[in-house]
Amino acid sequence: MSRLFKHNRKRAAFTMIEIMVGATILAVIGGMVAHWFVMQRQYQSRILAISDAQQNIRQASWNMIQELRTARNLIYPRLNADKSIRSDTKTIFKNFAGDIVCYFHDAATGQIRRCLVPNGPGVPVVDKKPIGSGIDKVAFTAHDVGNRLIGIYLESSGTVGLESVYLLNE
Amino acid sequence: MLTELRQPEAPRKGVAMVMVIGLVAIMMPIIFMLSRIGGSQTQLAVKYHENLVAETVAFSGSNAGLSRLQGNIRGYQDLPDETSGEDKFSLNLRPTGAGFFGQTMYFLLTRARIKTHNYIMMAEAEQFKPEPAPPVLVISRDYWNTVEPYEISLMADVLSMQNYRGMELLRLEETRTFERKSTEQQYKIEMSGKKSSLPAPLQTDWDAMVTALVSEKLSE
Numbered sequence: 001m002s003r004l005f006k007h008n009r010k011r012a013a014f015t016m017i018e019i020m021v022g023a024t025i026l027a028v029i030g031g032m033v034a035h036w037f038v039m040q041r042q043y044q045s046r047i048l049a050i051s052d053a054q055q056n057i058r059q060a061s062w063n064m065i066q067e068l069r070t071a072r073n074l075i076y077p078r079l080n081a082d083k084s085i086r087s088d089t090k091t092i093f094k095n096f097a098g099d100i101v102c103y104f105h106d107a108a109t110g111q112i113r114r115c116l117v118p119n120g121p122g123v124p125v126v127d128k129k130p131i132g133s134g135i136d137k138v139a140f141t142a143h144d145v146g147n148r149l150i151g152i153y154l155e156s157s158g159t160v161g162l163e164s165v166y167l168l169n170e
Numbered sequence: 171m172l173t174e175l176r177q178p179e180a181p182r183k184g185v186a187m188v189m190v191i192g193l194v195a196i197m198m199p200i201i202f203m204l205s206r207i208g209g210s211q212t213q214l215a216v217k218y219h220e221n222l223v224a225e226t227v228a229f230s231g232s233n234a235g236l237s238r239l240q241g242n243i244r245g246y247q248d249l250p251d252e253t254s255g256e257d258k259f260s261l262n263l264r265p266t267g268a269g270f271f272g273q274t275m276y277f278l279l280t281r282a283r284i285k286t287h288n289y290i291m292m293a294e295a296e297q298f299k300p301e302p303a304p305p306v307l308v309i310s311r312d313y314w315n316t317v318e319p320y321e322i323s324l325m326a327d328v329l330s331m332q333n334y335r336g337m338e339l340l341r342l343e344e345t346r347t348f349e350r351k352s353t354e355q356q357y358k359i360e361m362s363g364k365k366s367s368l369p370a371p372l373q374t375d376w377d378a379m380v381t382a383l384v385s386e387k388l389s390e
Contacts, residue, residue, distance in 0.1 A: 022188025040208040047215040097338045098345030104371045120348035124367045
């Protein structure tokens with residue numbers, strides 16, 4: 001009876017081995033949960049990064065396409081002398097009102113800026129707000145002899161966008 | 171004897187108890203908290219993505235509608251619903267009158283809906299008479315981020331739109347007159363003089379631009 005009582009008093013606490021085995025199993029479970037959590041965070045940030053990049057590309061291309069669609073004449077870039085296509089980080093064209101509009105990429109800030117050059121007396125004016133932000137690479141490509149078709153390649157955080165615009169007006 | 175028989179079971183029972191206490195007291199609140207944080211953040215990201223997809227579909231739909239107008243479909247006011255990939259968009263063409271040159275003026279409303287995200291985009295479109303052949307000129311101006319349907323009910327709105335259009339046409343007349351009235355030399359001097367006011371990336375090739383502009387200058 002005395003031995004049994006002594007044994008029961010011992011069971012009031014855990015042995016070191018019990019705690020270590022229990023803690024190890026809990027650590028394994030904890031590690032799995034933490035891994036799952038990190039994976040979730042990576043998934044979230046990947047979705048958000050892609051969404052941001054798509055948004056940047058879409059807004060920039062939309063802003064440019066709306067003006068290019070009604071433009072009159074593409075001045076730069078144009079096909080090379082051997083009729084091969086030519087790309088540049090800037091484009092220059094006459095807009096609907098006959099003035100000269102320039103889009104150019106500022107690599108340092110990742111912005112696409114618009115500059116309006118009056119086709120007549122007046123000083124060139126760069127728009128206060130950029131027409132595109134968060135853009136890593138830009139390529140405007142001349143595609144046709146008539147200077148009416150232009151390709152726009154945009155790259156933002158590894159996501160790319162490619163648009164083609166036909167200038168409607170003479 | 172009784173103690174000796176029970177001894178092999180004791181460590182397993184102890185481990186089980188430590189695990190139960192650990193799971194209930196420590197792990198469960200942590201798992202619950204992490205899953206709440208992770209779940210809500212992921213939901214937010216997915217909702218943001220859905221919103222963007224809705225916007226993309228509306229954007230594509232708007233371009234598709236404008237392309238149809240360019241394709242010489244005059245008076246086509248009952249554009250059917252279509253799809254962009256798996257997602258539907260609907261088009262609604264509202265005539266708003268006629269412009270200075272007898273062109274028909276429209277508001278093209280494009281709507282895309284994905285789950286709870288509803289995106290409506292409006293574009294102004296002017297369709298000139300399709301003579302002699304398509305494509306027909308369409309001039310569009312968008313209202314970015316339009317999230318509510320916009321209905322034009324006031325004549326003043328139509329007039330302001332026509333006036334804005336008129337301003338651009340008046341400016342076109344000015345630029346064309348300037349080109350016609352200037353000699354090649356005068357035009358070249360005027361355009362070359364702007365080089366110093368241009369941003370640095372444009373200055374490098376500006377002389378070549380001026381050459382192209384002068385070679386295509388309008389003359390009387």
